[in-house]
Amino acid sequence: MASNPPQAIRLTFSYQGSQIGLLGAETIAMTVPASSPLAPQPGQTGYWLEVHDAAGRLLYHRPLHNPIAIDVEAFSQTPGASIARVPRAASEGRFNVLIPDTGDARWFTLRGPADPTRSDEPAQELLRIDVDTLRRSKPPPAPPISTGPPRTTG
Amino acid sequence: MSSADGYVSGKQKIVDHGPDASRYNVVILGEGYRAAELAKYHADVQAFVDVFKQTAPYGDLWCGINVHRVDVVSTDSGADDPVACGDGTAGSGAVARTYFDATFCSGNAIRRLLTCDSASVLAVAHAQVPATHLALVVVNSPLYGGSGGPVATFSTAAGAAEIALHEMGHSAFGLADEYEYYAGCGTGEAGHDVYAGGEPIEPNVTRNTARATLKWKSVLSSPIDPLPTTANPNCAQCDPRGNPNAPEYVGAYEGARYMHCGCYRPSYDCRMRNLGQPFCLACQKVIRDALAPYLPIAWQGLWWKSPAGSESGWGMNVAHQGDIIFATWFTYDATGKAWWLSMTAPLVSGGNKFTGTLYATHGPPFNAVPFDPGLVVATAVGTGTLTFTDTNNGSFAYTVNGTSQVKAITRQVFGPLPTCRFGTIADLATATNYQDLWWNAPPGSESGWGLNITHQGTTLFITWFTYDVDGTPLWLSATAQKTGVSTYSGALYRTTGPAFSATPWNPASVTVTQVGTATLTFANGNQASFGYTVNGINQTKQITRQIFNAPGTVCR
Numbered sequence: 001m002a003s004n005p006p007q008a009i010r011l012t013f014s015y016q017g018s019q020i021g022l023l024g025a026e027t028i029a030m031t032v033p034a035s036s037p038l039a040p041q042p043g044q045t046g047y048w049l050e051v052h053d054a055a056g057r058l059l060y061h062r063p064l065h066n067p068i069a070i071d072v073e074a075f076s077q078t079p080g081a082s083i084a085r086v087p088r089a090a091s092e093g094r095f096n097v098l099i100p101d102t103g104d105a106r107w108f109t110l111r112g113p114a115d116p117t118r119s120d121e122p123a124q125e126l127l128r129i130d131v132d133t134l135r136r137s138k139p140p141p142a143p144p145i146s147t148g149p150p151r152t153t154g
Numbered sequence: 155m156s157s158a159d160g161y162v163s164g165k166q167k168i169v170d171h172g173p174d175a176s177r178y179n180v181v182i183l184g185e186g187y188r189a190a191e192l193a194k195y196h197a198d199v200q201a202f203v204d205v206f207k208q209t210a211p212y213g214d215l216w217c218g219i220n221v222h223r224v225d226v227v228s229t230d231s232g233a234d235d236p237v238a239c240g241d242g243t244a245g246s247g248a249v250a251r252t253y254f255d256a257t258f259c260s261g262n263a264i265r266r267l268l269t270c271d272s273a274s275v276l277a278v279a280h281a282q283v284p285a286t287h288l289a290l291v292v293v294n295s296p297l298y299g300g301s302g303g304p305v306a307t308f309s310t311a312a313g314a315a316e317i318a319l320h321e322m323g324h325s326a327f328g329l330a331d332e333y334e335y336y337a338g339c340g341t342g343e344a345g346h347d348v349y350a351g352g353e354p355i356e357p358n359v360t361r362n363t364a365r366a367t368l369k370w371k372s373v374l375s376s377p378i379d380p381l382p383t384t385a386n387p388n389c390a391q392c393d394p395r396g397n398p399n400a401p402e403y404v405g406a407y408e409g410a411r412y413m414h415c416g417c418y419r420p421s422y423d424c425r426m427r428n429l430g431q432p433f434c435l436a437c438q439k440v441i442r443d444a445l446a447p448y449l450p451i452a453w454q455g456l457w458w459k460s461p462a463g464s465e466s467g468w469g470m471n472v473a474h475q476g477d478i479i480f481a482t483w484f485t486y487d488a489t490g491k492a493w494w495l496s497m498t499a500p501l502v503s504g505g506n507k508f509t510g511t512l513y514a515t516h517g518p519p520f521n522a523v524p525f526d527p528g529l530v531v532a533t534a535v536g537t538g539t540l541t542f543t544d545t546n547n548g549s550f551a552y553t554v555n556g557t558s559q560v561k562a563i564t565r566q567v568f569g570p571l572p573t574c575r576f577g578t579i580a581d582l583a584t585a586t587n588y589q590d591l592w593w594n595a596p597p598g599s600e601s602g603w604g605l606n607i608t609h610q611g612t613t614l615f616i617t618w619f620t621y622d623v624d625g626t627p628l629w630l631s632a633t634a635q636k637t638g639v640s641t642y643s644g645a646l647y648r649t650t651g652p653a654f655s656a657t658p659w660n661p662a663s664v665t666v667t668q669v670g671t672a673t674l675t676f677a678n679g680n681q682a683s684f685g686y687t688v689n690g691i692n693q694t695k696q697i698t699r700q701i702f703n704a705p706g707t708v709c710r
Binding site for chain 1: 276336
């Protein structure tokens with residue numbers, strides 16, 4: 001007998017400066033990457049997501065690389081030469097994360113620096129959302145998608 | 155709005171390793187291709203996929219990855235290329251009406267910064283492939299450029315695919331940048347001398363150099379070399395010295411994550427430090443760990459007619475490495491003599507169907523010393539197809555010498571079934587389950603004979619495919635029990651039975667005769683001695699796993 005396909009929830013966030021908001025969430029039949037084998041420790045820096053059960057046990061966590069982009073990577077005029085970073089003019093945008101939708105998942109948390117420009121400061125809890133709320137959420141509004149060539153009139 | 159500048163014309167799953175729900179789905183979208191340029195787009199995507207597959211460790215993990223190509227047609231070709239840019243460079247001034255609004259000199263900062271409307275990209279990717287894990291955009295421009303963030307963007311210029319590979323390290327695996335500067339070495343930058351913050355969450359950078367707790371301790375090159383491997387003598391600048399070790403050496407090198415000192419990286423160089431470099435072994439392990447859930451369970455093991463026991467006496471050994479199966483079918487010829495056929499069967503569709511040519515092989519007698527592989531002769535006798543319906547069931551369809559049959563097959567179970575996966579460990583010596591195809595060591599030295607080991611609990615079932623004294627195919631089998639820490643022994647049997655084509659196939663007609671004993675002693679997970687006595691002849695062979703698609707498959 002075929003087993004049920006794995007379920008995941010894709011969360012879409014928008015941010016402006018240090019303000020982060022949930023735009024929507026969507027349950028999808030897909031497999032999430034393995035939880036990181038390195039458990040987060042107090043005082044750590046950077047961004048990561050966590051999923052906890054109702055008792056507070058950590059079920060899943062993964063690092064996130066600069067979801068709130070304050071700068072960008074720039075690549076040399078010479079292909080293959082070194083990489084550098086340049087500050088970003090406007091700190092606003094969107095990002096997605098995936099979490100496993102397992103029966104015991106209760107809380108989603110996003111951790112990171114309170115000030116996105118202080119990546120050396122210990123991460124704090126930036127968001128905490130009940131997974132049941134995510135399951136009931138709607139997908140984020142999507143831009144229109146054109147699926148055919150423009151009609152011509154004769 | 156940009157979607158007025160084109161349309162999504164279709165999609166194609168160009169690397170198909172099974173259901174999207176179970177695999178890691180990479181979605182590639184085109185930008186700046188007119189309808190007449192879609193053939194070029196397809197070739198550009200394939201060129202990237204070839205690079206992607208050849209980039210370690212993705213090749214080892216390939217059977218866990220699906221790649222989807224989304225065809226997006228733009229009104230104009232290329233991308234915007236503003237005349238003026240903040241870095242002082244001059245562009246062509248091109249303004250292209252494209253679906254995702256790609257532009258060089260994004261944010262008026264750096265000419266090579268090529269971005270597009272990532273929200274639109276993700277909306278299209280998610281609409282076309284709901285189980286998208288990673289979206290990449292290839293921009294139809296010969297100008298070098300690219301960017302990271304929610305989607306990785308890269309142009310078709312030579313070497314620009316490296317940008318995508320680097321950015322995938324960030325967005326898919328949470329890897330940190332390993333370069334030790336922000337604006338560049340020699341820029342006189344301030345505020346990047348010594349890292350004083352907490353331990354970074356990223357798995358490939360650290361401020362901790364204690365061997366016992368180092369993040370990448372499992373891939374350190376030396377158990378005794380001092381850590382850190384290098385210390386920057388002048389934290390006001392990048393460490394200008396060369397690598398004191400081999401390129402692949404893993405230790406703890408000072409300078410990483412935009413800081414000259416106080417933060418360490420695993421290797422001297424890595425794709426997360428410089429484009430064009432391979433991922434260091436620590437980053438490779440991070441990628442392997444993250445993608446492990448997507449690797450399909452290998453169908454490696456011993457199979458027989460379904461329902462179990464209904465045709466006891468013949469079977470099929472499957473060695474499954476990535477997209478290739480090597481199958482050894484042990485059965486009987488028209489006279490009832492033990493006969494084996496072999497087949498190298500590549501994946502042909504859907505992640506579960508493998509087809510190949512069946513060969514009957516003649517060679518030197520099992521006791522020939524030396525065994526000359528040059529005397530082995532393989533003759534094609536037909537074709538075979540293995541189709542698996544789930545982890546433990548499938549069918550074997552074959553045509554041999556004009557006879558065509560289809561047999562339902564299932565795993566032969568005599569103990570706790572291990573789970574086998576391709577590509578999960580690079581060092582086979584560390585494996586503790588020995589289920590695999592083995593041959594004489596060193597590899598290839600006696601190509602033509604082999605040993606299939608099925609390992610369940612403390613029992614090995616061995617089928618030895620070799621040659622009789624007259625050079626005809628011969629297989630012998632043994633059920634070997636664990637008799638020591640790493641030793642397994644049992645009686646060796648020769649079997650006769652109904653011809654492979656008999657209908658019905660009557661297992662009661664199978665006769666089993668003991669001809670000797672076999673002992674396997676394992677030095678490690680990839681090295682053993684095979685000692686046997688057959689009709690009074692004693693020999694010992696050193697054997698190793700037969701790897702026809704590195705790094706091989708390991709069962710647990």
